[in-house]
Amino acid sequence: MKPKIEDVAKLAGVSPTTVSRVMNNRGYISDETREKVQNAMNELNYFPNDVARSLFNKxxxxxxxxxxxxxxxxxxxxxxxxxxxxxxxxxxxxxxxxxxxxxxxxxxxxxxxxxxxxxxxxxxxxxxxxxxxxxxxxxxxxxxxxxxxxxxxxSDNYEGGTMAAELLMSGGCQCIVLIDGIGELETPARLRRKAYSDVMKRNGRAPIIYEIPEVFDRQSQQEVISRIFSEHPDVDGVFATNDLFAASFINEAKRHGKEVPGEIKVIGYDGTETAQTLMPELTTIKQPIxxxxxxxxxxxxxxxxxxxxxxxxxxxxxxxxxxxxxx
Amino acid sequence: MKPKIEDVAKLAGVSPTTVSRVMNNRGYISDETREKVQNAMNELNYFPNDVARSLFNKxxxxxxxxxxxxxxxxxxxxxxxxxxxxxxxxxxxxxxxxxxxxxxxxxxxxxxxxxxxxxxxxxxxxxxxxxxxxxxxxxxxxxxxxxxxxxxxxSDNYEGGTMAAELLMSGGCQCIVLIDGIGELETPARLRRKAYSDVMKRNGRAPIIYEIPEVFDRQSQQEVISRIFSEHPDVDGVFATNDLFAASFINEAKRHGKEVPGEIKVIGYDGTETAQTLMPELTTIKQPIxxxxxxxxxxxxxxxxxxxxxxxxxxxxxxxxxxxxxx
DNA sequence: ACATTTATGTCAACGGGTTGACATATGAAA
DNA sequence: TTTCATATGTCAACCCGTTGACATAAATGT
Missing domain, CATH: 3.40.50.2300 (Response regulator)
Known part of the structure; x- marks a missing residue:
């Protein structure tokens, strides 16, 4: 059985209260007693039960x-x-x-x-x-x-989204597509999309948005992305709201024989260490994680x-x- | 304050014991009582305190x-x-x-x-x-x-290591380098290295091993990897014991003007979803995570x-x- | 010599839920 | 009518550590 305060007390030859006092630095304890208690704790391999502590301390x-x-x-x-x-x-x-x-x-x-x-x-x-x-x-x-x-x-999503969209815009892209997650509710990350849309509108373009349903299934991601090429064959700029989407797009672009960045420029979002290591060529908006x-x-x-x-x-x-x- | 069993009991007009019996499905409880208790719990937004439960149940x-x-x-x-x-x-x-x-x-x-x-x-x-x-x-x-x-x-590290080394070998690589983490103790993952060494020896080659100290610092990783090119300029095959190392190597190879796989073949280890998405071109040994x-x-x-x-x-x-x- | 400070002990209550023992009461089956 | 399964209540002990109240005693200070 696990030792409890009582066992420590017995071994140290003191009272349970004294042991508790040692552990919590309350009241008066002599160095000698403190040591005795600590030795007993070591010998028994005693660790206070945080469950009991939590219960009492709320x-x-x-x-x-x-x-x-x-x-x-x-x-x-x-x-x-x-x-x-x-x-x-x-x-x-x-x-x-x-x-x-x-x-x-x-x-x-x-x-x-x-x-x-x-x-x-x-x-x-x-x-x-x-x-x-x-x-x-x-x-x-x-x-x-x-x-x-x-x-x-x-992160400053709107600013990030603006930077991304404007980079593509200033790079001369004519048909800029956004790849985003599903947009059910008003999240701050949604501001990336808003920023993109605002930049597009400001430049007299209509936003083109693709939504990827599941973050966790590469298969279905690919399918959505593939649609971009059939529905917008003239796509030459892509802002993906995370780096994984960006990578998936780039993979798909390769399969469609499109060159990045020659024919299509791509920018992602997040800038994780992992993505930076595995895909250092990716231009992205780095969040200060x-x-x-x-x-x-x-x-x-x-x-x-x-x-x-x-x-x-x-x-x-x-x-x-x-x-x-x-x- | 958070409601406790007693509060539920009062509201439901039963005893605390009965509430506990409802929660733990012990003894006899009528459907009527069960419902009363459950209603009270909902009304009060009651959740049993798992700390107290843990303490008692050990x-x-x-x-x-x-x-x-x-x-x-x-x-x-x-x-x-x-x-x-x-x-x-x-x-x-x-x-x-x-x-x-x-x-x-x-x-x-x-x-x-x-x-x-x-x-x-x-x-x-x-x-x-x-x-x-x-x-x-x-x-x-x-x-x-x-x-x-x-x-x-x-995972079957020895088997994986063997597969990797043999793939490079059969691909005609003459100078095959292993990039591994630090090898202090005998871990199963170390078998990847052992398998590599065994394959090398079996083919009359001397193992060439580089150890990367920290998994968490891209900078120092790059430095070690860079040494490979100066110390073994004829390297034409690399087995990295994880995909991040492989990616780092490939990045460094690019910087040194070496083509992968043209001049150097590279194989990694792990095969995570993330790596497969961000670097689908990487040949790797996939663990069944x-x-x-x-x-x-x-x-x-x-x-x-x-x-x-x-x-x-x-x-x-x-x-x-x-x-x-x-x- | 007396007041303080220091050091430790005993004891009990508490935190919130669980459980066994025991009592009581109804309705149904034998 | 008796028995039994069902249904609920009361009570106390327990899980383990914390804490306040109170007692005692030695050491220190004045």
């Missing part, structure tokens, strides 16, 4: 993280940074890959609530407006509007620690254009 | 996951599958990105123990031989030897549920060669 020091999937390099890297920062600050991370499925998201939310998480970072679907703010729980969203009271952190993570956690922790002074409703971190050779 | 239903970093697409995808399978089986996942740092790994291990996890999946450094088996905790390793008693799950995840969890859960019948010490899942155009 504080789990756990943060829930809900996002589509760590398979996507953007979220993989984001997850890494978020978890790292949490660990640094003494928080633990319960991971949830919701795959943007509403039912999963709901189940995960309930799971996190049952587990008494101190806060949640949400980087996924946004329908749960009701559920998220119903509990009065610290929540921060990444690139999602969940409700008026939930702070949002993300580490800063997004840091900012989100900072705001969340302030909320948790009860710093109720208004946190900024929306934080837009600057993006950078990474010039490869594809645009 | 079972947290939490699995700890320690791996280098979810930034790496292999671990990102592995994490996704592991977490998904866990969720399916009612387990939650506490995520730890150890960056292969021993001190971090130790802190994480302690954290997981304090949190009373039911089991741990380890996909990281392996030094902690002592610590992992000291506690009698369910542990399964992914591609790491931790101790004789800890099951290991991974989903199966690795499934197998690891299956074994772990059996251990947790006390199915003490020997689990296989080592499981080697078959790899597939994915022929791109780089080799």
């Amino acid at each position: 504080r789990s020091n756990i943060i829930g993280l809900i996002l589509p999937t760590t398979s996507n390099p953007f979220f993989g890297e984001l997850t890494f940074h978020l978890e790292n920062i949490c660990a640094e600050m003494g928080y633990k991370v319960l991971l949830c890959n919701s795959l943007n499925a509403i039912d999963k998201e709901e189940k995960y939310l309930e799971m996190l609530l049952r587990n008494q998480v101190d806060g949640i970072i949400v980087g996924t679907h946004n329908r749960g407006i009701l559920d998220y703010h119903k509990q009065n729980l610290a929540v921060v969203a990444i690139d999602r509007y969940l409700s008026e009271t939930i702070p949002v952190v993300g 580490a800063r997004i993570a840091r900012t989100a956690i900072d705001i969340l922790v302030k909320k948790i620690e009860g710093d109720m002074k208004e946190s900024p409703q929306e934080t837009r971190l600057p993006v950078k254009i990474v010039k490869g050779t594809t645009a | 079972r947290s239903n939490i699995i700890g996951l320690i791996l280098p970093t979810t930034s790496n697409p292999f671990f990102g995808e592995l994490t996704f599958h592991l977490e998904n399978i866990c969720a399916e089986m009612g387990y939650k996942v506490l995520l730890c990105n150890s960056l292969n740092a021993i001190d971090k790994e130790e802190k994480y291990l302690e954290m997981l123990l304090r949190n009373q996890v039911d089991g741990i999946i380890v996909g990281t450094h392996n030094r902690g031989i002592l610590d992992y088996h000291k506690q009698n905790l369910a542990v399964v390793a992914i591609d790491r030897y931790l101790s004789e008693t800890i099951p290991v799950v991974g 989903a199966r690795i995840a499934r197998t690891a969890i299956d074994i772990l859960v059996k251990k947790i549920e006390g199915d003490m019948k020997e689990s296989p010490q080592e499981t080697r899942l078959p790899v597939k060669i994915v022929k791109g155009t780089t080799a």
Whole structure:
């Protein structure tokens, strides 16, 4: 059986209270006793039971993280940074890959609530407006509007979208297509699309938008992308709202015998380390992932620690254009 | 304040015990009562406190996951599958990105123990031989030897390494270089190197091995790789033990004016979805990531549920060669 | 010599839910 | 009528660590 405080106390020849005092640095303890207790803990391989502590303290020091999937390099890297920062600050991370499925998201939310998480970072679907703010729980969203009271952190999507569209425009592209995810609701990431549309309109062009249903199935992605070539054979510029879409498009372009950037210029979005390594030639809009993570956690922790002074409703971190050779 | 069982009981006009019986399906409950209780729970937005449950049951239903970093697409995808399978089986996942740092790994291990996890999946450094088996905790390793008693799950590294080396060999390569991570200890992934060396020796060649220190810094990777060109200008075949290394090499080859596969053939390892999307031309050895995840969890859960019948010490899942155009 | 500070002990309540023991009461089957 | 399965209640102990109240005693200060 796992040793408990009582076992440590017995071995150290002190009372359980004293052991607790040692662990929590409360009251008076002599160096001698402290040492005895610590020796006993080592000898028994004792670790305090955080479940019991959490119960009493009503504080789990756990943060829930809900996002589509760590398979996507953007979220993989984001997850890494978020978890790292949490660990640094003494928080633990319960991971949830919701795959943007509403039912999963709901189940995960309930799971996190049952587990008494101190806060949640949400980087996924946004329908749960009701559920998220119903509990009065610290929540921060990444690139999602969940409700008026939930702070949002993300890159400056509109600026990024503008940069991308204008780069293609100034590169002389005549037929610029946008490849985006499915656009159900008003997310900040949607501003990439809005920026594209605005640039197009400003230049007297009609936006051409293709929506890719699933992030997780290469097959169906290819099909949508393939349609671009039949429906817009004159396409000579593509802005993809993430690097994976951009890569898929480039692959498809090759299959159609089109040269990038000779015949078609392509620019992506995200600029993950992974994409930069695997496809360094890709021109893309790089999000400051580490800063997004840091900012989100900072705001969340302030909320948790009860710093109720208004946190900024929306934080837009600057993006950078990474010039490869594809645009 | 969060509602508790007592509040539900009051609202439903029953006793706390009855509420507990409803939640746990124990004893006799009439449909009528069950409904009253459920209505009360909904009305109050009640969720049972899993911390309290865990404390009593001595079972947290939490699995700890320690791996280098979810930034790496292999671990990102592995994490996704592991977490998904866990969720399916009612387990939650506490995520730890150890960056292969021993001190971090130790802190994480302690954290997981304090949190009373039911089991741990380890996909990281392996030094902690002592610590992992000291506690009698369910542990399964992914591609790491931790101790004789800890099951290991991974791809058939030796077979994969052999396939890769032989492909280059049969492609007529004369000077075949291996790019590997740092090789401190005897990990199964090290078998990729062993297979390469064996193939080389079998063909009367001396193995040429380059070790890349950090997985996480593109800069220093490039430096090591660059050395290959000065030290072995006649290199015409490269086996990289992961796709990121392969990509880095290919980038560097371009900078050195070498054509792939014309002048140098390259083959990687892992075959993640991400790499396949971003660099579909890369020839690689594809690991069955989903199966690795499934197998690891299956074994772990059996251990947790006390199915003490020997689990296989080592499981080697078959790899597939994915022929791109780089080799 | 007396007041403080330091050091430790005992004890009980608490956090929220679970469970076994036991009591009670109805309706149905024998 | 008796028995039994069904249905619910009360109560207390338990999971493990924390904390406040209170007691005791030695060491230190004045």
